[in-house]
Amino acid sequence: MCSTPDVQIWTESNVSDVDEISKFLACSEISSLNSGPSVDVLVLCGNAILPIAEGVFSAIESRPDIAKTLVICGGVGHSTSFLYEAVRKSKYSAILPEINGLPEARVLERIMVDFFPRLDALVKSNAVKLIIEDKSTNCGANAMETRRVLDGENISPRSLIVVQDPTMSLRTVAAFKHTYGDYSKPPVFFGCPIFVPMLSLEHSTKHAVLSVSGLSASDLWESSRFLDLLMGEIPRLRDDEFGYGPKGKNYISHVDVPDHVENAWARLKRVLQPSR
Numbered sequence: 001m002c003s004t005p006d007v008q009i010w011t012e013s014n015v016s017d018v019d020e021i022s023k024f025l026a027c028s029e030i031s032s033l034n035s036g037p038s039v040d041v042l043v044l045c046g047n048a049i050l051p052i053a054e055g056v057f058s059a060i061e062s063r064p065d066i067a068k069t070l071v072i073c074g075g076v077g078h079s080t081s082f083l084y085e086a087v088r089k090s091k092y093s094a095i096l097p098e099i100n101g102l103p104e105a106r107v108l109e110r111i112m113v114d115f116f117p118r119l120d121a122l123v124k125s126n127a128v129k130l131i132i133e134d135k136s137t138n139c140g141a142n143a144m145e146t147r148r149v150l151d152g153e154n155i156s157p158r159s160l161i162v163v164q165d166p167t168m169s170l171r172t173v174a175a176f177k178h179t180y181g182d183y184s185k186p187p188v189f190f191g192c193p194i195f196v197p198m199l200s201l202e203h204s205t206k207h208a209v210l211s212v213s214g215l216s217a218s219d220l221w222e223s224s225r226f227l228d229l230l231m232g233e234i235p236r237l238r239d240d241e242f243g244y245g246p247k248g249k250n251y252i253s254h255v256d257v258p259d260h261v262e263n264a265w266a267r268l269k270r271v272l273q274p275s276r
Contacts, residue, residue, distance in 0.1 A: 027191030046074020046104025074104030166193035
C-alpha cells in the first residue's frame with residue numbers, strides 16, 4: 001500500500017500511469033446510466049463516495065425502466081467509517097446522528113428516502129422493487145449476499161449493472177461473475193462506476209490533483225487513500241497464488257491484467273513510498 005509521495009515525483013509520466021490504472025479498475029462498460037441498457041437488476045454497492053449513490057438515484061428517477069430491481073448492498077465493514085465521515089461533510093449532515101453505526105446499505109437507503117422523493121415514490125408504488133442487503137462487508141460478500149437476497153425473492157437475473165467505487169469496480173464485477181459461475185447460462189454483467197477519477201498535473205506547483213468534472217475535492221477520496229486503493233487492487237486482481245482469482249484465493253473470476261497496466265503499476269511502486 002502506498003500514500004501520497006513527495007510532490008517532486010509528480011511528472012506527466014507518473015500522472016499518466018495513475019490514470020491508466022484508474023481507467024482499468026473502473027471497468028466502465030456503461031459510461032452513463034442515462035443511456036445504458038435496461039437490466040433486470042441494478043446493484044449499488046455501499047461506498048464512501050456519495051456522488052456515486054446520487055448518480056444512481058438520479059438516473060432511476062429520470063429513467064425508472066433502467067432496472068426492474070434495485071439492490072443496495074453493504075453492511076458494516078472496515079471502510080464504513082469513511083461513509084459516515086462523507087455524510088458529516090455533505091449536505092446530508094443533518095441525518096448523521098441517526099445513521100451513525102448503521103450498515104452502509106441503510107445509510108444510502110436513508111439518503112434515498114429523505115432526499116430523492118421521486119425515487120422513494122417509485123419504490124412505494126412498486127414501480128421499482130428495492131431490496132436492501134445489509135450483511136456484506138467486502139466485495140466478494142457484496143456478490144454472495146446480493147445473490148442470497150435475490151434468490152430469497154425468487155429473482156434469477158439475466159442481466160445486472162454493478163455500481164461500485166471505481167477503484168474497486170472491476171474486482172466487484174469479477175466477484176459477481178464468480179458468484180454466478182454455477183449458472184448454466186450466467187447473467188450478463190455490466191460495470192458502471194458513474195465516473196472515472198483522473199489525476200491532472202499542476203505545472204506551476206508540480207502537484208497532482210485528483211479531479212472529476214462537476215465534483216469538488218471534498219466529494220472524493222483523500223489523495224493518499226485513493227493511491228492506497230489503486231495500488232492495492234492490482235495484486236488482488238492477478239490470477240496467481242497471491243491474488244483473488246481461481247489460482248489464488250478463488251474469490252473472483254479470472255481477470256487479465258494488461259501489460260501496460262502492470263508496467264504502470266511497477267513504475268509507480270518504485271516512486272511511491274510505503275505508508276506502513
